[in-house]
Amino acid sequence: MGANAQTSVPAFVTGQVLTAQQQTEINTGIPVFATSVERDAAFGGTGEKVLAQGQYAFIEATNTTQFYDGSTWQTLGGGLTLIKAQTIGTTVSSVTVTGAFSATYDTYFVTVSGGVATGDIALNLTLGATATGYAYAGNNIQYGTATTNTNSSANTSSWPSVVYCSTNALSGECFIDNPFATKRTMIRYQATGTSTTYFVNSNQGFLNDNTSYTAFTFTTTSGTITGGTIRVYGYTNG
Amino acid sequence: MIYLVQIDDLVREATPEEAAQIEAQQAAEPNPVP
Secondary structure (H helix, E strand, O other), X not given: OOOOOOOOOOOOXXXXXXXXXXXXXXXXXXXXXXXXXXXXXXXXXXXXXXXXOOOEEEEOOOOEEEEXXXXXXXXXXXXXXXXXEEEOOOOEOEEEEOOOOOOOEEEEEEEEEOOEEOOOEEEEEEEOOXXXXXXXXXXXXXXXXXXXXXXXXXXXXXXXXXXXXXXXXXXXXXXXXXXXXXXXXXXXXXXXXXXXXXXXXXXXXXXXXXXXXOOEEEEEOXXXXXXXXXXXXXXXXX | OOOEEEEOOEEXXXXXXXXXXXXXXXXXXXXXXX
């Protein structure tokens, strides 16, 4: 049994004098620290608990809850954090999501689901105000006919068809690497058509600049979209 | 053509510059799906 293991959850009566051991046992809330530096300094000193397996901590700088496994601190949450959920408005031609990227994460997962469009259209993706330098390659395949189109560009104005849309739904997902860092941004994406005459696709690419981005925009290839949700998740760097 | 643009929760009519950008991108990036 480790130093943080308890054999009971004590209750006390009015006027009872508590022992040091009892005070330690009830000190089971998750302590909050500004950074991991303050966390490491808070244990093992005079009058402080000895760091031991089962100890929890919350770190403000990274918004993470951690536990000590006996040799190192582990982060809870499975490594994927929802950063933003943006509901799409009514009959819009473009949707900009701000505050999506930051120094906290290197890699992001973006999903688009629900909603409807005015017809079989696609959503193109741009970062910030950049309208050049998008490279991509991939293919799409039509339901039923299996007609396959190979698509690519070394320099175009957006990443095209990151989301496919119909009067039934919007559907697409992408992984984005390093959008906030001042280096090339990479993307891998798939879109799923939701009408029987439409397509599915799979593409990869990168943005050929070293700009730091915090926002992205989906723009329709024609027509408009209504409803649905854009969700942005960050992968914990660890 | 009137375009509606959305920035986070705010939906509004596109400015002439934004409308021009939308039209330019739609013209430059026609839907690659036949």
